Amino acid sequence: MEQVETVIVGAGVIGLAIARYLAVRGQEVLILEAEGAVGRHTSTRNSQVIHAGIYYPRGSAQQVLCLKGRQMLYDYCASRHVGHRRIGKLTVARKSAEVDQLHALAAQGRANGVDDLSVISAAALAEREPAVVGAGAMLSPSSGIVDAPGLMLSLLGEAEAGGAMLALNARFLRARKERGRFLLEVGGAIEVTIGCKRLVNAAALGAWGVASGIDGMRVDSIPPCNLAKGNYFSIPGPSPFSALIYPMPKVGSLGIHSVQDLGGGVRFGPDMHWVDVVDYSVDPEFLPQFEAEIRSYWPGLPEGVLRPDMAGIRPRIWGFGSAKREFEFQDSSVHGVAGLVQLFGFESPGLTACLAIAEHVGELLGKGDDQ
Ligand SMILES: Cc1cc2nc3c(=O)[nH]c(=O)nc-3n(C[C@H](O)[C@H](O)[C@H](O)COP(=O)(O)OP(=O)(O)OC[C@H]3O[C@@H](n4cnc5c(N)ncnc54)[C@H](O)[C@@H]3O)c2cc1C
Known part of the structure; x- marks a missing residue:
């Protein structure tokens, strides 16, 4: 059975930014992507706008991560020659x-x-x-536009240069914990069981399906x-x-x-x-x-x-009469599974904030070492 330190489910801009963040810090990372290429869903089906951070409630995750992530993204794009313009x-x-x-x-x-x-x-x-x-x-x-596919290729390139691996046509099916490690069943082009210490659910539209396949989850922690x-x-x-x-x-x-x-x-x-x-x-x-x-x-x-x-x-994670909610990071204090970080409801400004989101997830995973 393959063993890795961290598995990230989802190769959109957020999963790739997290993979890069961990890999450049020397961590062993495997990215599982259900599709045959990266970024086939939300990350290429958006406005590709770098948001300034005007509208979000003050102090909310959206506001804080948008402001921080916007500057990080401009700096990243400029230094890596990723197409962008502050128009x-x-x-x-x-x-x-x-x-x-x-x-x-x-x-x-x-x-x-x-x-x-x-x-x-x-x-x-x-x-x-x-x-x-x-x-x-x-x-x-300070609002602008970015080449989202180019950004994802750059993030993937750096993650791979740091040793990360990407498995395409590899759908996360379910996971259970055995002796402190996750055992992941993966279907699609490859059908394997993979062991890992940490698991990140960055599957966006697929996040609810992934969450419901993880044994030991507090079911009431899964948002609408x-x-x-x-x-x-x-x-x-x-x-x-x-x-x-x-x-x-x-x-x-x-x-x-x-x-x-x-x-x-x-x-x-x-x-x-x-x-x-x-x-x-x-x-x-x-x-x-x-x-x-x-x-x-x-x-x-x-x-x-x-x-x-x-x-x-x-x-x-909101709508149909329920009040607007900001996007949600969940660690074991919310869902009860040590070593698991889940991301729900990452709508706009997820592209703008991807590098700041990755940093935050890295910190949450770091805290998990003590569990
Ligand atoms: C219409 C629209 C406009 C937007 N405009 C902007 C904007 O202008 N600026 C901005 O900052 N943000 C914008 N956003 C938000 C931004 O696009 C998202 O926050 C961001 O792309 C989310 O990235 P992601 O990696 O979480 O999702 P995704 O790109 O959807 O990646 C998730 C990946 O997980 C994979 N996956 C799912 N289930 C499984 C499974 N079981 N096993 C393996 N892989 C799986 C999927 O195939 C997918 O590749 C917009 C969003 C939309 C929808």
């Missing part, structure tokens, strides 16, 4: 009644430590972004599983904007905003629909709603150019 973001007040909300948002952002925000007038907005119409906007210069789908539509040709353009945020969604890619193209999204299954097809029936939302800040959107593009699904 800035404009949150647009579409009516003058929304301008007060812009000031409130800017105050919240500053209280969160985002110290470069400013509210600009309609005229200044028109000068910066001639295609956009609004009564004013909040400018966030809600899937919030976000669709994107795109237009051909270059982006008409130079910065990211966002409407005012709503509960549960930042609104249908523009997302620029590093090649200069643009798509719009995501919207928000609760779903029961992981299905990434984009229903063209949402097109009129997208057109209306986009035209509310870009009246010049030409007729008939918007096309269904792609979709992603937010793994959520």
